[in-house]
Amino acid sequence: MQADQPETVEGDSPDLFSKFDDVIQMRAALLAGGVEDPFSLVMERVLSPTRAICNGRDTILLGTYNYMGMTFDPDVIAAGQKALAEFGAGTTGSRVLNGTYRGHRDVEDALREFYAMDHAMVFSTGYQANLGIISTIAGKGDYIVLDIDSHASIWDGCALGNAEVVPFKHNDIEAMEKRLKRIPAGAGKLVILEGVYSMLGDVAPLKEMVRVAKENGAMVLVDEAHSMGFIGEHGRGVAEAQGVLDDVDFVIGTFSKSVGTVGGFCVSNHPKFEIMRLVCRPYVFTASLPPSVVATAATSIRKLMHGSAKRAHLWDNSRALHGGLKALGFTLGTEVPQSAIVAVIMPDLERGAAMWEALLHEGLYVNLARPPATPAGMTLLRCSLCAEHSAEEVQTILGMFERAGKAVGII
Amino acid sequence: MDRAEVDARIRGIIAPFNKKGAEILDATTFAGDLEFDSLTVMDFVAAIEDDFDIIISMNQQAEIENFGQLVDAVTSTQAG
Numbered sequence: 001m002q003a004d005q006p007e008t009v010e011g012d013s014p015d016l017f018s019k020f021d022d023v024i025q026m027r028a029a030l031l032a033g034g035v036e037d038p039f040s041l042v043m044e045r046v047l048s049p050t051r052a053i054c055n056g057r058d059t060i061l062l063g064t065y066n067y068m069g070m071t072f073d074p075d076v077i078a079a080g081q082k083a084l085a086e087f088g089a090g091t092t093g094s095r096v097l098n099g100t101y102r103g104h105r106d107v108e109d110a111l112r113e114f115y116a117m118d119h120a121m122v123f124s125t126g127y128q129a130n131l132g133i134i135s136t137i138a139g140k141g142d143y144i145v146l147d148i149d150s151h152a153s154i155w156d157g158c159a160l161g162n163a164e165v166v167p168f169k170h171n172d173i174e175a176m177e178k179r180l181k182r183i184p185a186g187a188g189k190l191v192i193l194e195g196v197y198s199m200l201g202d203v204a205p206l207k208e209m210v211r212v213a214k215e216n217g218a219m220v221l222v223d224e225a226h227s228m229g230f231i232g233e234h235g236r237g238v239a240e241a242q243g244v245l246d247d248v249d250f251v252i253g254t255f256s257k258s259v260g261t262v263g264g265f266c267v268s269n270h271p272k273f274e275i276m277r278l279v280c281r282p283y284v285f286t287a288s289l290p291p292s293v294v295a296t297a298a299t300s301i302r303k304l305m306h307g308s309a310k311r312a313h314l315w316d317n318s319r320a321l322h323g324g325l326k327a328l329g330f331t332l333g334t335e336v337p338q339s340a341i342v343a344v345i346m347p348d349l350e351r352g353a354a355m356w357e358a359l360l361h362e363g364l365y366v367n368l369a370r371p372p373a374t375p376a377g378m379t380l381l382r383c384s385l386c387a388e389h390s391a392e393e394v395q396t397i398l399g400m401f402e403r404a405g406k407a408v409g410i411i
Numbered sequence: 412m413d414r415a416e417v418d419a420r421i422r423g424i425i426a427p428f429n430k431k432g433a434e435i436l437d438a439t440t441f442a443g444d445l446e447f448d449s450l451t452v453m454d455f456v457a458a459i460e461d462d463f464d465i466i467i468s469m470n471q472q473a474e475i476e477n478f479g480q481l482v483d484a485v486t487s488t489q490a491g
Contacts, residue, residue, distance in 0.1 A: 143468075148453055164468040169457065182466045376450060 026349075035353045036360060038368040048072055049260075049388045054365055062383045062397060063367035067340045068229045068310055069388030070260030070300045080261075083295035090290045095122075096277060099288030107298040111267055114301050115236055115251060119273040122265045122294070124286050126225055126254030127153040129264030132282035133221065133250060134192065135161035142188035145179050145213075147171065147204070149197050149375045151223065163190070170197070170375065173208050180216040189218035195238030196226035199374050199382070200333030201341030203231075207242040214247055221250040226339060229258030229304045230311040230387070255297045258304060263289050263297055310387040314340055317385045317394050324398040329411040333380065343369075344381040344401075351408060352379035358404035364397060412489040417463075418482045424462055425478075428455050437479025459485065 031037060036055065045053040049069035050061050070076055083103055093099035104122060111120035123129040134157030138144045142163040146154060149170040158165045166183075168175040176191070183189055191213040193204050206222065213220045224237030232240030235258075239245040249270060255263035266276075277283060289297075315337075322337035325344060333343030346352030349370055356368040359381070367382040374380055389397075405411035412420075422435060428451060429435065433444055441447045447455065456467055459481075465488045467475075475481050 143466075158469075164466070164470055166466055166468050167453065169453070175457065178461065179466060182460070182464065372449075377448070 030349065030353055033350065033353070035357045038353055038356050041360075041365070046071075050386050050393065052365070054360070057360070057363055059360070059363050059365045060389075060393060060397060060400075061365050062385070062389075063365050064386070065226070065257035065384055066260060066386050066388075067226075067314060067384065068258040068260070068304060068307060069386045070258065070303070073260070073300065073303065075303065076260065076296045076300045079299035080292040080296040084290075084292040087291035089292075091288045093287060094284055095288045096284050101288075101291050101294070103291050103294040103298065104288060107263075107294040107301070108265075110298040110301040111253075111265055114234070114305060115245075115267045116234075117251075117267040118269045118271075120265060120267045121273070121276055121280075121283065122263055122289065123283055124264070124289055125262060126252070126256060126264035127156075128282045128286065129252050129254070129266055130154050130223065131157045131160060132280040133252060133266045133276070134158060134190075135282070136276060136280040137219075137250075138163035138188070138190045142190065143183045144190050144192060145176060145183075145218065146192040147176075147194065147197075149199065150192060150194065151198065151225075152373070154192055154194075154223065171202070171204055173205060173212060176209060177212045177216070180213065180218060183216075189213075189216065190221060191218045192221045193223070194226075195222055195224040195231065196339040196341065198226050198341060199369060199378075199380060200343045201226075201337075201339045201382075202334050203238050203338040205242075206239050207244055210239065210244040210247050219249040220247065221252060222248050223252045225252070225254045225257055226341065228253050229307060230314050230340065235304055235307065235311065255293070255300075259297050259300045261293050261296045261300065263293060307387075314385060314387040316391065317387070317389050318342065320391065320394045321383060321385060321397065324394070325401060328398065328402050328405065330401070330405065340385045342383045342385070344383065346379040346381060347410065349379045351410060352381060355404055355408045355410055356381060358407050359400060362400040362404055364400045364404075412486070414482060414486045417486045417489060420462065421459065421478075421482055421485065424458050425455070428458075435478055437477065437482070439478045440476050441478075441481075442476070463488065 041054055043052040043054050049066045049071050052059055052061055087101055091099040108120040108122055130153035138161050140162040144158055144163045145166045147170055148167040166179050168179050193209055196203055210220055222239050227237040229235040231238050239248045250266055250268045253265050255261045318337040318340050322342050326332055331345040369380040369382050371377045460467055463485055475484055
């Protein structure tokens with residue numbers, strides 16, 4: 001046998017795909033029940049931020065992250081069209097080589113203005129922002145202390161780096177403090193929290209947690225993906241709403257929710273922050289966002305600074321939906337509405353999928369969420385509201401939930 | 412604290428998590444024999460961390476599959 005030739009695989013060597021057999025089986029069993037596949041819905045036409053033709057039906061969208069309804073904002077679209085015409089369809093290069101256009105600088109300026117922070121760095125997706133920042137700043141010998149219900153992009157950022165990873169029970173201040181105090185003296189510490197946890201739509205006690213983290217000498221990173229634009233006086237998120245934004249070292253955010261396009265970012269006041277552009281691999285080794293995307297993002301971010309009327313309406317919608325579903329007898333993820341996400345807890349995956357399908361037939365799209373994305377093995381129907389849902393639409397939605405819930409036998 | 416003491420203490424902590432009443436040997440695995448799911452693992456690890464006042468990071472947990480390995484790992488934190 002020669003070293004430069006692959007060894008011929010013979011006989012019963014394992015199929016690398018056999019590790020997915022459980023998931024294949026779960027999916028087959030679900031579809032065998034005759035239910036429409038919840039994980040391959042196609043939107044044939046998108047009519048507005050809140051309506052689309054889904055699998056051939058006119059459907060109200062209650063499962064997008066288009067919280068502020070910016071996707072069809074005329075100024076946002078015009079900015080994107082102009083940039084597309086003037087700068088072309090894509091950059092075909094990394095931010096640190098040929099991929100930084102005027103628009104990339106401009107959207108980072110918009111973020112600095114929005115957060116009133118010194119530095120802003122834009123990534124190609126929110127996932128990459130967490131992946132890049134976390135894996136780069138927490139290295140070998142450092143400790144990451146994080147909430148057990150953290151988003152996959154945070155866990156993957158931990159896995160990509162070499163730090164010791166120490167999770168604590170969801171939103172448990174005491175459990176977090178105990179772990180911080182046990183970290184060996186002299187080790188670097190990073191605490192990772194989220195403003196809004198997207199599965200149940202609950203908010204973190206950042207006021208206490210950030211204080212405890214700082215008292216124990218840790219740097220703090222907060223993912224505010226699900227709060228930008230409508231939580232906090234300036235829409236800067238839960239850390240702003242709870243008065244601790246000045247003590248947060250890194251805010252991670254995304255353009256694919258309230259901003260209404262795609263992309264991710266980190267803002268920070270750390271004096272050495274700009275070096276991240278050279279050492280952060282998920283920033284360096286990927287193509288930058290297309291010019292049209294950064295132009296739409298910059299326009300949208302600047303409009304979100306003045307979105308207080310839309311913000312108030314979004315909160316009205318959240319309260320109306322939460323209160324209405326509770327009155328109908330559904331079990332919800334939070335006792336009171338804490339964000340624009342209202343999670344309806346299903347008894348199991350089978351009835352969750354049946355309910356999801358019944359709602360789709362009513363003309364309503366929500367997210368079906370299941371483990372491992374959900375905490376505690378729950379099946380959820382996640383409703384995320386938009387500032388463009390009218391008060392009447394929320395009542396229509398409640399009627400759909402009532403009919404579907406009774407048909408499936410959940411209420 | 413020597414290995415035997417650590418072993419005895421962890422046996423005490425594991426009892427309420429051992430719903431099936433499985434026999435605990437050094438080779439008893441958490442995922443297989445005890446059927447711990449991820450939530451049980453989190454609560455069990457937290458109980459041990461609190462009892463011994465130590466950290467068992469995810470990186471260390473990845474190397475621990477059975478009871479004996481856990482006792483060894485905790486014993487090593489008790490030296491000196």
